[in-house]
Amino acid sequence: MTSIGEALVAHLAVRGVECVFGIPGVHTIELYRGLAASGIRHVTPRHEQGAGFMADGYARVSGKPGVAFVITGPGLTNTLTAMGQARADSVPMLVVSGVNAMDSLGKSLGHLHELPDQQALARTVALVSERVESADHLAPALERAFAPFQSGRPGPTHIEIPLDVAGQAHTVSDLPAIPEPKSIVDPDQIARAAEMLANAQTPVILAGGGARFAATEIRKLAEKLGAPVVQTVNARGVLYDHPLGVPASPSLTAVRDLIEASDVTLAVGTELGQTDYDMYATGKMPAMRSLIRIDLCPDQLARHAADVPVLGDATQALTALTAQLETNAPCADGAEHAAKTRRAAFEEIGPEMRTLSDTLCAMRSAVPNAIIVGDSAYPIYAGNLYYDHDRPGGWFNAATGFGALGYGIPAAIGAALADPSASVICIAGDGGAQFSLPELMCAVDENLPITFVIWNNHGYQEIATSMQAVDVTVVGCDPTPPDFEHVARSCGMPFWQCGPEAKTIASTLKAASCERGPTLIEIRAPNVAHAS
Template identity: 75%
Template sequence: MTSIGEALVSQLVERDVEVVFGIPGVHTVELYRGLATSGIRHITPRHEQGAGFMADGYARVSGKPGVAFVITGPGLANTLTAMGQARADSVPMLVVSGVNTLSSLGKGLGHLHELPDQRAMAQTVALLSERVEAAEELTPALDRAYAPFSTGRPGPTHIEIPLDVAGSEYTSASATSAKPAVHVCDSDQIAQVCEMLAGAKSAVILAGGGARWSGVPLQKLAETLGAPVVQTVNARGVMFDHPLGVPASASLNAVRALIESADVVLAVGTELGQTDYDMYATGKMAAMKSLIRIDLCPDQLARYEAELAIVGEASVALDAINAQLSGATANHHGQDVAAKTRQEAYEEIGPEMRALCEVLTAMREAVPNAISVGDSVYPIYAGNLYYDHDRPAGWFNAATGFGALGFGIPAAIGAALAEPTAPVICIAGDGGAQFSLPELMCAVDENLPITFVIWNNFGYQEIATSMQAVGVTVLGCDPTPPDFEHVAASCGMPFWRIGAEPETVAATLKMAQATDGPRLIEIRAPNQSHNVS
């Protein structure tokens, strides 16, 4: 007999799932029945939130949905934070959970892991939540859960399978899952875009995370137009070291001025969200003349009015524009304008953030083409303001959007599993690292060559600074960190404790790359102590 749980695993294999992140429990035993012989690699985190963050990091690097198996009740609840981060950043993630027996649902009978309505809880974060109650419902539920990954703005989806259903016989016919949609942009709209761009004298392109895999057509269009390209955090690397690239936050005054000077603004794969375009919460976005938007999600396009809104995948739309664009005259001053904006933006972020950017640049040069995964920590804040990365989709963190602490360590593990040949560097603070410190042992179990960099300023320095800025007495911002040398020793990891000088950081990173498996570097932040008051 093939059970519904086994059929689920088989259908995940058919959908090219190679890795599942999960902690088995009594409510998911039947999901594991066919896993050992399926060819899917199972990764065991130390907490379900870690499973979600690992699935997130895996998806961002692989371009495929990350998959997590979690138990009923607390397991799913623990995963919600990671699902929230994935939703904010449009990351495809499938969370499969158990749920109590069908006959008990909603009755408050005091069963193990019971919730009043588990799906209702999941639906507050997930794009959709499905329940499989019979064999014939499995494939349609998977089709619906996978649909947002290929037909719209991706994000987390959820499927729950009751205890008494997962182990029952799979009697349905062979699966005939839906095929991914083929994106075709409206030809009349593409013609309108080409007409607007051909007539532009000072076009500017805004590239978001939806354009991170579209570097070739994006660069081609930018060069045709002589248009500077402003990259949000999730698009960094798509225009590395390009004279038209502006790897700086659109919240900076210099970048806002560039956007407002444009006679046509083309926004590709960006939601135009606050944490990218108004992180200082001024309440105003840069004014955009003749705004053209390209996005997979019609609902997202409706949230910010544009002169022309095109539903479509970034690379498809850009290829169509490049194929049809004629008569455009490149702005010969575009490179000069981009260079001026870069210089002014770099000056604007101030000496403290510039010093941190120098550390990031030293790290990039010491370990080229690395995947850099970050938590909410000072060097990441600095990089999000101004930093040019040398790998598309290789710079991402949780300091924008949902802003979940604890993201860095597990997401780096997911990234390393998605791209085993790439060096992975995780940058976390001493505070954020403590949210997910046990996940270091998952990296040890899998022998992943990740360099974990802990920026230790002995507390929540960014929060303390924010409290001081508004005259609030600093409280609760100085949790004592562990001795990271002892943490590394307990995990069997090589360890270095260094200062924050760029040359020291670079030299240590190079040494670390010569070791096998995970390793840990603690950087003692300058001018910091346990007292952040």
């Protein structure tokens, strides 16, 4: 005989969960009863929002759902921001929370951590929210919470266990076998798509975050078609340093021109969202003729009508599509069109962003094949406009989609835990870093090989620049940063400081990456907006 809390942990282990991010509290003690003996690693963040962001970074790198344990009330509300980011970027995340005793729910009796309706709040963000009210509810609740990770578009899900239920008796006998996820691609739709692409003169491929694990398949199809591949932020790296690669934002005029000049557009794993395709808020998406879409989510396919909608996993659909195509005469001008677009897009972003993009390239060369996790920092904005990364899925940040500040530091911790063999670089601004600075100690506790790069321009430069652009007096954009050297020393982390020149940053980063465990680099950059 065991408890419901212990049974939950056993079920998670069977489902392949290897790591849980959480801060124990009186409302989750029973969830921890079986954790130590389960083989699941527990990582303690300094804030529940950090737990959620760590779960996000872990999921993006591992491809498995990130799991967080949080208390009722403030524990869950603190995690909602991270759940919002995960929902925007289709990141699989399970949040398990406590909730007050069953007979108190909804009665406003003044209990500790009480909310009027916690589950209703969770449902505003979670794809699924389940309450376990008895032992019989546990397995079905887990099945429903994991269902979005098995098929369709993933995102955050939630399970809450009342305080008086978690310790109740539960008999764990035979844990259910977990079926392998299945994605059956319609052969008729593949045939239609193949026919359109076979007859295309100037095809283009749009790769989104849903294609980041299908880099090999993207390359094979692109080469067979001679089609340029435009990579959104979450797809950078799928075609690194390739003649057909276009590692630039589809919001740029040069990239829009490429898309609009194409006679067939194949969009793979991209929601065609505003922050990728219309970041300048013109209200217009680039026109796409003869659109083929591949996506896991039928609702997503319905939001932007396509001539041929293909429901299914990107890897399977692309493999089937490549096999169906008989053409051995790829479009001869594809590489030329891609090169022209790269040159025009790089010119379009302007001298300041070009310099920052070059800086990112120098960092990439200093630490090859690293995972670069970003916050809403100036170099990240530049990289999202134009930057080619050397690792599929190795460039991601919170400067698009939901756009949550404070993401970078904890998400980098999750990424490092997901792939212990990888070097991880976190790029955060001095403003965004202060949202989650205490999480540095979590990286120290876990002895993770992360180089935290703080781009210190003494304020919210991007916001200040935006205010100035519309003649609003700059107010509130200059929060005083801490002394980052003292921060590093207080955490027991090696510290470097350098200027914003690309060569200096690269050499400093190379030295820092040779250290064991986490390190911190402060880049002293001018605040252009305030200087003007």
